[in-house]
Amino acid sequence: MTEQQSPPEQMATGEGAGERVGNYKITIYELENFQGKKCELTEELPSITEKEMEKVGSIQVEFGPWLGFERQAYAGEQFVLEKGDYPRWDSWSNSHNSDSLMSLRPIQIDSPEHKIHLFENAGYTGRKMEIVDDDVPSLWAHGFQDRVASVRALNGT
Numbered sequence: 001m002t003e004q005q006s007p008p009e010q011m012a013t014g015e016g017a018g019e020r021v022g023n024y025k026i027t028i029y030e031l032e033n034f035q036g037k038k039c040e041l042t043e044e045l046p047s048i049t050e051k052e053m054e055k056v057g058s059i060q061v062e063f064g065p066w067l068g069f070e071r072q073a074y075a076g077e078q079f080v081l082e083k084g085d086y087p088r089w090d091s092w093s094n095s096h097n098s099d100s101l102m103s104l105r106p107i108q109i110d111s112p113e114h115k116i117h118l119f120e121n122a123g124y125t126g127r128k129m130e131i132v133d134d135d136v137p138s139l140w141a142h143g144f145q146d147r148v149a150s151v152r153a154l155n156g157t
Contacts, residue, residue, distance in 0.1 A: 024106035026066050026081065031057040032088040044105035047072040056101040059086040068092065069103045080107070115155040118148045125150075 024043070030036035030053050039051040048056060049072070059068070061083050070076030079092045079101065086092040089099045113132075118139070120126030126149070129142050139148065 023063055024066065025062040026064065026104065026106075027060045027062070028053070028056045028101075028104070029058040029060075030055060034058050034060065034085075034087065041104060044074075044103075046074065046103050048102055048104075056089075058088060059092060059101075060084075061086075065107045065109075067105050067107055068101045069105075070100055072102045074103050074105060076102075113155050115153075117152045117154065118144065119150040119152070120144065120148070122149045124152055 025040065027038055027040045028048065029038045036057065037053060039048075039053060045051065048054075056068075059081060061081050064081060064083050066081040067074075068079040068081050070078075077093075081092055081104075089101070092101070093099070115130065115132045117124070118129045118131065120128075127143065129139075129144065136142065139145070
């Protein structure tokens with residue numbers, strides 16, 4: 001995701017957040033291929049410098065999902081990080097503009113029910129497809145070929 005807007009406010013994930021603590025865990029490494037100084041996180045981090053790190057070279061997401069941000073204080077380009085290993089910056093970013101990741105926060109899944117509408121054209125026009133609760137591994141099977149021009153999220157995160 002390459003939005004430049006501020007993200008929506010998230011619920012706290014630290015102490016006092018009840019059962020949500022422990023549902024999120026990410027390990028960041030200062031160097032590529034999971035080398036160098038490492039830091040495990042279970043809650044948001046507005047700046048990696050708070051953990052005495054200068055940069056993030058690789059990432060392992062154990063429990064997620066997480067959002068990584070290009071700049072401190074959750075600003076700049078955003079990167080969605082799902083469970084898995086990211087051995088170098090280009091494995092989490094398709095951007096050639098930035099190779100930095102300076103802040104992180106867990107993505108709160110706040111609703112078990114998810115509903116989105118996909119539209120063929122920009123501005124929520126053209127053919128519409130509704131997705132409710134299930135994964136859709138192939139848009140091609142639903143007639144959208146290789147593009148969706150606009151999306152409206154009605155429920156869920």
